[in-house]
Amino acid sequence: MPSRHACAALGILLTLVSMGLVRPALSAEIIDAHVHTAGIGAGGSGAFISQPLREGYKFGFYLDAFGVTLEELEREGDQIIISRLASGIEASTQVSRAVVLALDGVVDAAGALDVERTQVYVPNDFVAAEVRKHKPLLFGASINPYRRDALEQLEWAKANGAVLIKWIPGIMDIDPGDKSLSPFYRRMRALDLPLLTHGGQERAFGESNDALGDPRRLTLPLDLGVTVIVAHIASTGEIDGEDNFDRLLPMFASYPNLYADISSLTQINKRGYLFTALVQPELHKRLVYGSDWPLQFFPLVSPWYQWPRLPLAALYEITKIENKWDRDIALKKAMGVPLDVFFRSSNLLIQ
Numbered sequence: 001m002p003s004r005h006a007c008a009a010l011g012i013l014l015t016l017v018s019m020g021l022v023r024p025a026l027s028a029e030i031i032d033a034h035v036h037t038a039g040i041g042a043g044g045s046g047a048f049i050s051q052p053l054r055e056g057y058k059f060g061f062y063l064d065a066f067g068v069t070l071e072e073l074e075r076e077g078d079q080i081i082i083s084r085l086a087s088g089i090e091a092s093t094q095v096s097r098a099v100v101l102a103l104d105g106v107v108d109a110a111g112a113l114d115v116e117r118t119q120v121y122v123p124n125d126f127v128a129a130e131v132r133k134h135k136p137l138l139f140g141a142s143i144n145p146y147r148r149d150a151l152e153q154l155e156w157a158k159a160n161g162a163v164l165i166k167w168i169p170g171i172m173d174i175d176p177g178d179k180s181l182s183p184f185y186r187r188m189r190a191l192d193l194p195l196l197t198h199g200g201q202e203r204a205f206g207e208s209n210d211a212l213g214d215p216r217r218l219t220l221p222l223d224l225g226v227t228v229i230v231a232h233i234a235s236t237g238e239i240d241g242e243d244n245f246d247r248l249l250p251m252f253a254s255y256p257n258l259y260a261d262i263s264s265l266t267q268i269n270k271r272g273y274l275f276t277a278l279v280q281p282e283l284h285k286r287l288v289y290g291s292d293w294p295l296q297f298f299p300l301v302s303p304w305y306q307w308p309r310l311p312l313a314a315l316y317e318i319t320k321i322e323n324k325w326d327r328d329i330a331l332k333k334a335m336g337v338p339l340d341v342f343f344r345s346s347n348l349l350i351q
Contacts, residue, residue, distance in 0.1 A: 014159035021168045032098040033345040034263040034290025037122060043077015044121040053119055053206055065294035079130055086134035100142040101166045102127040107342055111148025119171055119205045128160045142166045145184040158191045167197040170208035177217035185224040198308040199239025200244040214239045216247040222255045222309040233260040235273040252286055263290030266301050266331055266339045278336050296324045303331050310334055
């Protein structure tokens, strides 16, 4: 039973809400809006990684990041990655749920998946089926809008619990500013499906057409009313000699439906971007929490990289936190991320 003080506080809060002096929060849970999975096709997942990527050094790097071995994947199936992800979220004291992202591939002239040109493919039906098995997980769909059945896939994704659509334009060969995509954007808007799209330079895979990561190409979906979340606040890379982050910043004043996530901004190659973003007036009101799991581990991410901006004693305490999500939250709080940023993804994604 609530205490007398709790009841009194609740009464005061309800009075302030009724007077319009306080806006009630839609949710008080932290959702990681940017979590990856992958696979080699084991266990009938339908996922694949291109041969050049499998033969490169990044393949072993990512296996370590996901916390699995090739032998485990082959024996237990690609499902093991999502299962271990769910265990990590369940063990977190800070993050309650996470959006697991599918990843569509390149599409050919006939509107079908171009296997030869696709570097990484994670099917929607695989991700949707697996997240249903784990209460803390949500489905993030990925649909290349050049597919001949793209509109039908949007309907399917929404009906199967998708909370957003994920793109990496540079490796999916998608031009977000292509006006032929207008029907796709209008259907996204009607279905209330936000677009989480990579902004800026892309170096996590192999080849990438970084011009497609130009945030200015997103004016078309924004003009059509789509809620757009630019991953990593378009950190790294330049277009026409201008930093992608600087190209993104003025757009917030024009588009109230524009957001950016703070995933990967503790990586060593992105030092300083988060601090810079947080001193921009009012920008924190458009920031969304994401981790970019599994890229949260040493040597790519370490609290020590934030010295001397943060005191050594604080960094030491953060390094002792075992859960990757709790450590990520603690580090970003120490860097000055306001509390409302951590709760915003639940308000944007959960109806």
